[in-house]
Amino acid sequence: MSLVKVTIDNIEVETEPGTTILQAARKIGGKGVPPAMCFYTSLEGSGGKCRTCLVKVTRGSDKDPRPMPKLVPSCRTVVQDGMVVQNITSPEVLQARRAITGFLLLNHPLDCPICDQAGECYLQDLSYDHGLAETQTIEERRTFVPIDIGDKIKLHMTRCILCYRCVMVADQLTGQRVHGVLNRGDHCEISTFITRAIDNDFSGNMIDVCPVGALTDRTFRFSSRVWLTKPFDAYRDCHKCSGKTVLWMKNDQILRVTGRKDKYGELESFICNDCRFEQKNVEDWVIEGPRIIERHSVISQNHYEQM
Amino acid sequence: MGKKLLLQHINEPGIQTFEVYRKMGGYASVEKALKTMKPDDVTEEVKKSGLRGRGGAGFPAGMKWSFIDKKSEKPRYLVCNADESEPGTFKDRYLMEKIPHALIEGMITSSYALGAKTSYIYIRGEYMYIVRILEKAIEEAYANGFLGKNILGTDYSLELYVHPGAGAYICGEETALLESLEGKRGNPRLKPPFPAIAGLYACPTVVNNVETIAAVVPIINNGGDEYAKIGIGKSTGTKLISASGHINKPGVYEIELGLPVEEFIYSEEYCGGIWKGRKLKAVVAGGSSVPILPTNLILTTAKGEPRLMTYESLSDGGFATGTMLGSGGFIVMDETASIVENLYTFARFYHHESCGQCSPCREGTGWMEKILHRIEEGRGSMKDIDLLADIAKHIEGNTICPLGDAAAWPVSSAIRHFRQEFEDHIKLQRCPLSR
Ligand SMILES: Cc1cc2nc3c(=O)[nH]c(=O)nc-3n(C[C@H](O)[C@H](O)[C@H](O)COP(=O)(O)O)c2cc1C
Ligand code: SF4
Ligand code: FES
Numbered sequence: 220m221s222l223v224k225v226t227i228d229n230i231e232v233e234t235e236p237g238t239t240i241l242q243a244a245r246k247i248g249g250k251g252v253p254p255a256m257c258f259y260t261s262l263e264g265s266g267g268k269c270r271t272c273l274v275k276v277t278r279g280s281d282k283d284p285r286p287m288p289k290l291v292p293s294c295r296t297v298v299q300d301g302m303v304v305q306n307i308t309s310p311e312v313l314q315a316r317r318a319i320t321g322f323l324l325l326n327h328p329l330d331c332p333i334c335d336q337a338g339e340c341y342l343q344d345l346s347y348d349h350g351l352a353e354t355q356t357i358e359e360r361r362t363f364v365p366i367d368i369g370d371k372i373k374l375h376m377t378r379c380i381l382c383y384r385c386v387m388v389a390d391q392l393t394g395q396r397v398h399g400v401l402n403r404g405d406h407c408e409i410s411t412f413i414t415r416a417i418d419n420d421f422s423g424n425m426i427d428v429c430p431v432g433a434l435t436d437r438t439f440r441f442s443s444r445v446w447l448t449k450p451f452d453a454y455r456d457c458h459k460c461s462g463k464t465v466l467w468m469k470n471d472q473i474l475r476v477t478g479r480k481d482k483y484g485e486l487e488s489f490i491c492n493d494c495r496f497e498q499k500n501v502e503d504w505v506i507e508g509p510r511i512i513e514r515h516s517v518i519s520q521n522h523y524e525q526m
Numbered sequence: 527m528g529k530k531l532l533l534q535h536i537n538e539p540g541i542q543t544f545e546v547y548r549k550m551g552g553y554a555s556v557e558k559a560l561k562t563m564k565p566d567d568v569t570e571e572v573k574k575s576g577l578r579g580r581g582g583a584g585f586p587a588g589m590k591w592s593f594i595d596k597k598s599e600k601p602r603y604l605v606c607n608a609d610e611s612e613p614g615t616f617k618d619r620y621l622m623e624k625i626p627h628a629l630i631e632g633m634i635t636s637s638y639a640l641g642a643k644t645s646y647i648y649i650r651g652e653y654m655y656i657v658r659i660l661e662k663a664i665e666e667a668y669a670n671g672f673l674g675k676n677i678l679g680t681d682y683s684l685e686l687y688v689h690p691g692a693g694a695y696i697c698g699e700e701t702a703l704l705e706s707l708e709g710k711r712g713n714p715r716l717k718p719p720f721p722a723i724a725g726l727y728a729c730p731t732v733v734n735n736v737e738t739i740a741a742v743v744p745i746i747n748n749g750g751d752e753y754a755k756i757g758i759g760k761s762t763g764t765k766l767i768s769a770s771g772h773i774n775k776p777g778v779y780e781i782e783l784g785l786p787v788e789e790f791i792y793s794e795e796y797c798g799g800i801w802k803g804r805k806l807k808a809v810v811a812g813g814s815s816v817p818i819l820p821t822n823l824i825l826t827t828a829k830g831e832p833r834l835m836t837y838e839s840l841s842d843g844g845f846a847t848g849t850m851l852g853s854g855g856f857i858v859m860d861e862t863a864s865i866v867e868n869l870y871t872f873a874r875f876y877h878h879e880s881c882g883q884c885s886p887c888r889e890g891t892g893w894m895e896k897i898l899h900r901i902e903e904g905r906g907s908m909k910d911i912d913l914l915a916d917i918a919k920h921i922e923g924n925t926i927c928p929l930g931d932a933a934a935w936p937v938s939s940a941i942r943h944f945r946q947e948f949e950d951h952i953k954l955q956r957c958p959l960s961r
Contacts, residue, residue: 267716267884267926268883268884268885268926269884269885270884270885270886270924270925271885273924289923289924290923290924292716295716314920315920315924318886318916318920318924319885319886319920319924321920322885322886322888322889322890322893322920323885323889325889325892325893326889326892355913356893358893358896358897361892380885381882381885381888383883399711400711400882402882403694403696403878403879403880403881403882404877404878404879404880404881404882404888404891404892405877405880405882405888405889405891405892406882407882407888
């Protein structure tokens with residue numbers, strides 16, 4: 220199959236047909252990659268919702284060179300041969316992204332000082348990169364009471380940006396569907412239907428796919444700021460999953476176990492709840508070595524040389 | 527008197543029943559189509575008629591039908607959009623309630639054109655009493671051989687179902703409607719793919735408004751060319767207008783497209799003028815979603831030509847000085863109406879109805895409502911006006927479905943044309959007009 224050529228922010232790249240603009244931009248890498256708060260490669264049907272990845276298509280393709288009338292979600296728009304895209308070179312895109320960041324923060328509690336996700340939060344990064352320095356709102360924020368969904372996962376709905384990733388994990392990865400979105404608009408709630416606990420072997424992955432601090436690990440809660448722990452690649456023989464994880468350690472204690480994420484927050488493979496929640500002794504694992512975190516977030520500020 | 531094609535027999539006693547409807551010439555289009563025309567000929571007539579979608583967007587119906595993927599092995603569906611939830615719009619209700627067989631007849635003829643063997647009428651849950659009316663009409667059509675197996679002895683068969691929604695404006699958006707019809711949460715889908723390629727159960731599907739489908743009946747009976755003779759340019763045929771607000775005679779009117787707006791508001795045949803001898807202040811011409819226009823711009827275009835009830839004339843001048851025909855929900859406000867108060871009502875509606883999938887609409891609609899509430903109650907600041915306009919601007923065009931636009935347009939147009947009124951609210955710290 221012949222490759223298609225697409226130009227993003229003046230950089231040309233060749234990709235497989237059927238690739239999205241976002242994937243093509245990730246192939247180029249660097250600053251020109253649109254932020255993606257809801258898209259998740261391995262979750263079918265994800266993306267298109269948060270609108271942070273909007274880009275401008277100034278030329279549709281060689282066949283139909285007309286520009287697209289509106290900004291398009293790069294995560295769900297497939298590249299065409301000869302397409303020209305503007306991301307950070309378009310003031311219009313940056314302006315929209317700033318507005319979208321404002322929308323996402325409008326009802327967000329901004330409780331980073333007491334949030335376990337702080338330091339590895341995509342909303343924090345987005346606000347840092349694209350947000351306004353001052354708030355435009357004096358309105359009261361909508362709030363929800365935190366609830367436990369299952370005995371290992373905490374839901375802070377106030378922090379949720381409704382990316383739907385966790386719903387898709389529950390839907391696509393786990394057998395039984397007990398978790399979805401209730402209500403409408405800004406009263407939407409991620410919820411287990413009638414507070415039924417989520418109880419299956421892979422539910423913990425909902426924590427890993429959550430871009431913000433809405434779903435957190437109850438076995439880790441409040442035990443440390445993430446950037447004070449040191450990540451190590453480790454594995455164990457597991458008959459349920461690949462057993463390949465990251466251990467987040469303080470001294471020789473394992474504070475939390477997660478899957479292995481790339482710089483876009485996407486997991487190499489989903490891991491089982493056994494590995495994630497139950498194996499907190501160093502003897503349970505074979506440690507491969509320190510994990511380098513490629514993200515530009517606070518979390519990458521660990522200094523291995525000081526260990 | 528303007529020509530009536532849909533509401534012609536509305537006052538005939540018993541027209542709700544099959545017997546009387548049939549006696550008045552009903553179901554002739556089914557006979558004509560099934561016995562003398564090929565499905566593509568029916569589509570061809572609809573194309574010739576110039577009929578445009580009556581649900582709001584005004585997309586040419588015949589063209590939409592011709593997009594349906596006929597090469598696909600999958601079943602094809604026709605889905606009638608009877609969700610009618612746009613504030614100010616109540617024409618479909620009137621048609622279905624008064625003359626239900628007109629819709630059933632249109633469904634059969636249109637389904638035949640599309641090659642659909644199963645079709646649905648998706649109706650808003652609040653119209654429960656109409657569900658019963660339609661189900662009775664469908665029962666009569668089955669009993670008389672116009673539905674079911676081998677209609678009129680031909681080899682065409684059709685099953686028709688009525689499916690009530692659960693009370694959500696968003697389920698009027700065609701892809702949310704399809705999700706809901708499939709039994710899922712009514713969230714709009716990302717497009718492409720469009721329903722003509724992958725609609726209901728991922729099969730080729732056409733979604734049309736009640737009035738669009740009912741209009742197929744006179745088009746097939748009299749021919750597309752005959753239909754196209756009514757109206758002006760690309761606005762052909764007749765249109766149902768739901769007229770409400772400060773007029774002497776609110777109600778549903780069938781007009782010939784091309785009627786001057788001024789005549790529609792002031793003539794005895796239609797709205798009968800502004801009530802209580804008051805002056806006209808503003809009109810929302812096509813349902814709550816379209817830009818509001820002040821008196822001078824609704825009666826004439828910015829160029830000074832008389833404004834006509836057509837898709838083109840109403841949108842003349844773009845959003846700077848024009849609006850849209852939309853679904854034909856014609857809301858009239860007299861000089862005592864508060865624009866800010868009305869806008870706040872609209873904003874509450876859109877906030878309540880946003881599905882919450884995409885962030886600009888989910889968050890922006892609530893934000894606009896809160897600011898408008900503040901201004902209406904006299905707690906606004908001058909900065910709020912620009913902030914409102916800014917929020918609307920950033921919702922518009924950046925959402926998955928047009929509900930975001932629908933929430934933004936009333937706000938930006940009200941500020942554009944009635945900025946002074948916002949400022950008065952803020953300076954006086956109260957609504958200068960509300961009682
Ligand atoms: C939020 C929203 C609500 C809508 N509600 C309706 C409705 O109640 N009835 C309707 O016919 N079309 C409605 N539409 C338009 C439909 O999406 C679709 O365009 C229409 O049903 C197509 O039929 P038509 O081509 O015959 O107009 C709505 C659109 C949006 C975005
Ligand atoms: S624009 Fe509003 S209603 Fe439409 S998909 Fe987005 S959140 Fe839902
Ligand atoms: S990542 Fe594309 S819309 Fe959310």
